[in-house]
Amino acid sequence: LRGVQARVDIRLFAAKRQPPPTQQSFLFSRRKACACIKTVVATMGKYVQAQRRGKSGIFKSHCRTRKGAVKLRALDYAEKQGYIRGVVKEILHDPGRGAPIAKIQFNNAYRYKKDNELMLCTEGMYTGQFVYCGKKATLTVGNVLPLKALPEGTIVCNIEAKTGDRGAFARTSGTFAVLVSHDEDKGTTRLRLPSGGKKTVPSTARAQIGVVAGGGRTDKPLLKAGRAYHKYAVKRNCWPKIRGVAKNPVEHPHGGGNHQHIGMPSTVAKDRPSGRKVGLIGARRTGRLRGVKKVGQDKD
Numbered sequence: 001l002r003g004v005q006a007r008v009d010i011r012l013f014a015a016k017r018q019p020p021p022t023q024q025s026f027l028f029s030r031r032k033a034c035a036c037i038k039t040v041v042a043t044m045g046k047y048v049q050a051q052r053r054g055k056s057g058i059f060k061s062h063c064r065t066r067k068g069a070v071k072l073r074a075l076d077y078a079e080k081q082g083y084i085r086g087v088v089k090e091i092l093h094d095p096g097r098g099a100p101i102a103k104i105q106f107n108n109a110y111r112y113k114k115d116n117e118l119m120l121c122t123e124g125m126y127t128g129q130f131v132y133c134g135k136k137a138t139l140t141v142g143n144v145l146p147l148k149a150l151p152e153g154t155i156v157c158n159i160e161a162k163t164g165d166r167g168a169f170a171r172t173s174g175t176f177a178v179l180v181s182h183d184e185d186k187g188t189t190r191l192r193l194p195s196g197g198k199k200t201v202p203s204t205a206r207a208q209i210g211v212v213a214g215g216g217r218t219d220k221p222l223l224k225a226g227r228a229y230h231k232y233a234v235k236r237n238c239w240p241k242i243r244g245v246a247k248n249p250v251e252h253p254h255g256g257g258n259h260q261h262i263g264m265p266s267t268v269a270k271d272r273p274s275g276r277k278v279g280l281i282g283a284r285r286t287g288r289l290r291g292v293k294k295v296g297q298d299k300d
Contacts, residue, residue, distance in 0.1 A: 071166035083134030098173035122210030174215025
């Protein structure tokens, strides 16, 4: 029995012993280690800020202190057939918005109650003013009428893109659009927007008469970083903006180099991967605008 046990122990010991590594197996293990290191290096890096904006929650708008959505009244029978009267109860400051807003109170057409609406404040509006909404309202600053009821050349703001969407164009402080022409055959109206571009909208779309209040806001310089910080703190996380060339190569495609330079074309295709899609995306043209601004001119 002792001999049998000894033979089994010897066999187990021989099985546990491993042969010395040959040259071939040593090279294989070295290649494997190098491949692992390369894989680790390839996966290291950072997402550029443009990628993080789409996913991260820290770039969402800051709306906790805002007063509410600023819209025209919901389109109803009273506005389609005649008019409805409201009164300006209060003029408010809305954090994150350059223009003041007006709290306007209307009588509910179907129940015994009041409806409060937040609308844009036009220049010249005051508390206690009566505001009329509807196709038979008068042509007065602050009133809301369909575009087909307005003469050509009227200055309007908070214009609907589609009938009943409650306001889409010319909503920022100091802006307005000009009613250029009506096309009665097609039932459309041509507008000149604050950008200088032209827009054709349905003639049944509504607009507020006048210029949005709070104009000239950008004339005064911010002067210091603290004012810019507080300006954008109530809007969203979009300040300060760091240039791509000022970053490291790991953080931005334009980063790195002994001098701050892009080192590649600044234009980039629309279908590039999200980490490379920085700069002038899908640009039709680049460079400075020279000569007369042709967009704002009438082709008529």
